[in-house]
Amino acid sequence: MNYQVLFPETDRKVVNYDLNKHNWPEYWLNVAKEKFPQIQSLETVHKVLTPSEISILGKHCQSYCGSDEFADRVDKYFSDIVQDYIGFEEWMIQRYFTIRIVIPDQAKKGRLLAFHQGIWVGNGLGLRTIWTPFTKVYDTNSMYVASYEDSVKITQNTYDNKWDYDTIQKECGKYSSPINLKPGQTYLFQQQHIHGNFNNETEITRWSMDGRILPKNGHYHRKLPGGYFRFVGERESSIEIDKEKTWVTYAGWNTNFSEPIPLPMQRAIIGDYCSKFNIEINDYQFENEYCDWLPGLEKFITGLGIEGIVLCSIYCLPDNKDRRLELLNLAIEKGVELHFANELTFLKNKKDISKIEKIFEYVNENTNPNITLGYNI
Secondary structure, eight states: OOOOOOOGGGSSEEEEOOTTTSOHHHHHHHHHHHHOTTOOOGGGHHHHSOHHHHHHHHHHHHHHTTSHHHHHHHHHHHHHHIIIIIOOSSEEEESSOEEEEEOTTGGGGTOOOOOBOGGGGTBOTTOEEEEEESSOBOGGGSOEEEOHHHHHHHHHHHHHHTOOHHHHHHHHHHTEEEOOBOTTEEEEEETTSOEEOOOOOSSSOEEEEEEEEEETTOOOBTSOBTTTEEOTTOOGGGOOOOTTSOEEEEEOOOSTTTTTSOHHHHHHHHHHHHHHTTOOEEEEEEOOTTOTTOHHHHHHHHSSOOOEEEESOGGGSOSSHHHHHHHHHHHHHHTOEEEETTTTEEESSHHHHHHHHHHHTTOOSOOOHHHHHSSOO
């Protein structure tokens, strides 16, 4: 399959949305005022806050992107955009969105977003980006974007000539132009499109939100379904932990996904999950290497009095679907909960098997960097 395809519906396309239905400027102003009540306008936050306070504000706003309230809003918003302008029937949505606050002269304060493209940060070519400003954007307070053709040419030259960082930035900026939008408009583009910022030399602070969708069978590269992406309607609040159970962690290197992930990294991901949901760990287990049928996991499910196991990811389960289903059903039969830290999901009953397997339906093997880039590197 040729992934180097330009999709007209997401080729630097400006679309309108119902601002009364999805009033993002009002929503984020209210969120900002919770932290700093003196804020009266998103565009003028730089006049009432210091740069360090704006950093605190950014973290405050970013934290909202993990809330159920925000998920409810963004699910409805993205569903409208996808239905009206893109047309996918089955797709997943980015789990955590990015909120960007671009103040005047931000480059002098170390806040400049360099020119890049999605494929340079691990995005697959199947992803589509939806970029939504909450303030008017124009000139240097806006994002600059290059055409698909220029982006492909710059990417090829980058690898052919082994450009240094400054040359990459210079060439990207040379072929990019600013987006001019107002609240009620959003911008659709692909992962090949080079984009970034110049120093904001206007008098207006720009606020924007960017998130991505993954269609079923879409090329995702490093942004795995279930982890980076979730299903519409999926909520973290559905995770409930029985603290009376005996919990252990489990790590291993016997699947395509888990093989390159070191034990300390797996345990760090698991540890964050356990800390977040207050899981007290009784022991730390691991799988014997090269045992891709996972006999250790089977034993932990059936024979040691363990009642709950936290794994790094669903992708630490067997690649073989039949064996994977065998272990999942065995856990249900034995009353052992399985939790998967990267995907923020769990197994307690048969319905959960369907949810896990639905994620695997999005999995494909097209992760070779030459496929992603379209070039031999």
